[in-house]
Amino acid sequence: MFKKILVANRGEIATRIIRTCREMGILTVALYTSADRDSLHVRLADEAHLLQGQHRYGDADEVLAVARESGAEAIHPGYGFLAEEARFAERCAAEGIVFIGPPPPVIRAVRNKVEAMEAVKRAGYRVPLYVELPDHDADEEQLQRAANEIGYPLVVKSTCGGRGRGARVVMRADRLAEAVRAARYEAEMIYGNSQLYLERVIAPSHYLAVQVLADLHRNVVHLGEREGSLLRHNQKLIEESPAPSLNEEQRVALWHGAVDIARMFNFQNTGAVEFLVDSAGHFHFTEVKARIQIEHGVSEMVSGIDIVREQIRIAAGEPLLRTQEEIRLDGWAMQCRINAEDPWNDYLPSPGRLTRFRLPQGSAVRIDSYGYVGCAIPERFDSLLANLLVKGDDRQMCLNRLSRALMEFRIVGVQTNLALHRQILQDPAFVAGVYDTNFMARFRFNVGANTSEEVCQDLAAMTAVTYLLRRRVDSRVVPERMKTGWHRSARRLPS
Secondary structure, rough: OOEEHHHHEHHHHHHHHHHHHHOOOOOOEOOOHHOOOOOHHHHHEEEEEOOOOOHHOOOOOHHHHHHHOOOOOEEEOOOOOOOOOOOHHHHHHHHOOOEEOOHHHHHHHHOOHHHHHHHHHOOOOOOOOEEEEEOOOOOHHHHHHHHHHHHOOOOEOOOEEEOOOEEEEEEEEHHHHHHHHHHHHHHHHHHHHOEEEEEEOOEEEEEEEEEEEEEOOOEEEEEEEEEEEEOOOOOOEEEEEOOOOHHHHHHHHHHHHHHHHHOOOOOEEEEEEEEEEEOOOOEEEEEEEEOOOOHHHHHHHHOOOOOOOOOHHHHOOOOOOHHHOOOOOEEEEEHHHHOOOOOOOOOOOOEEEEEEOOOOOOEEEEEEEEEOOOEEOOOOOOOEEEEEEEOOOOHHHHHHHHHHHHOOOOEEEEOOHHHOOOOOOOOHHHHHHHOOOOHHHHHOOOOOOOOHHHHHHHHHHHHHHHHHHHOOOOOOOOOHHHOOOHHHHHOOOOO
16 A cells, blocks of 8 residues: 555645545645645645646646655546646656556546547447537538537537536527637637537436446446536536436446446546436436546445545555445435635635634534635635535435535635525425426526525624724723722722
């Protein structure tokens, strides 16, 4: 087993990885920028190194230099940055450092979304209608011909990013050229590759992911499915497991299909096989995420398996701890993505310093976060501040527990989307578990809904304090009764 691991990431995922390493008796090396100096992952690690390069956490040269200097035997990339860079994994191997993630051939095989869909389609699975765009700026006529092959509505996607950053939904032909230009620019900036493809929108649909683990001995298991149909700007707001949209027959078929596809790519370590499920109940494979996901904690809560621990064990050459028959999926789990953003102001990022950070507690409640009172929330990175996870015996218990936890969560110093989550959990469609990927398009955040008695009391107290400060009535005043001197006479000894 490794003695020291470098965590090549930041924020809550770095904190999450460091905690598991500490439980395993493994020393950790953290990376940070000047903006991340206050982050919790810097304080929890055994040592921390300041990044100087302009590419920060994505600078492969500097990350490898820190690994050599610190004596780290392995690098855990988390998600984003270098997590799905096959070239970086190859450079790690060349320097005798273990990359904790899928091997380079697997990363390359699933990184190109079009090639992955073609391979899965040849194996007999459904995939959405798609067409690849030229790798250059095509004229509008070429774009329209490509779009007409699959029809509208469609989504413009990066071949490297899939449904992630850079995706643009297009409802009408006159918006296509603009969406392609924006998607190409964003894909080039984020993935270093401007190749795009068009995919026919399946709507309404459900967005499902099956968590898989695979060791170096060709053992592959799944940890059940997650439903992440509540999307905003291609980010999952709430994820839950099991998926309320599936019956048991569909669920088992989805699990078997995901494991079969993982074996098809000779998958190793951890990842997620993702599908869209149409209104007829048909599964359409979309992509394989060859890394740990933000939502991995949901699968951990229902399976009882520490996915980060398994990642590290697999990378060290050890077999999976459990076979599929030994894995028991129990209860119901949900996760809310808590972002430092302002839902009252078009969800603009809200950097600042946390002056209050009260975490919800109680049975089966978990928080993954890098925040604490006094911590600075930087503006240059993703707005994700914390993942709130809960588990219940069934979905209703899970909903009740999540609602209670959201009410207990208090964050002061930055704006957050806590109020948005509270309103979603009161929506009848979500409560009934009958939502789909169109939910957020129909949902309207009520900016005046957060007016409970508790909130009104807080506002009244804040108003009173502000009034006192502005009127400066808090200056020292000697009460009239103290001017008579009786209190001094009372202390005199008798003569």
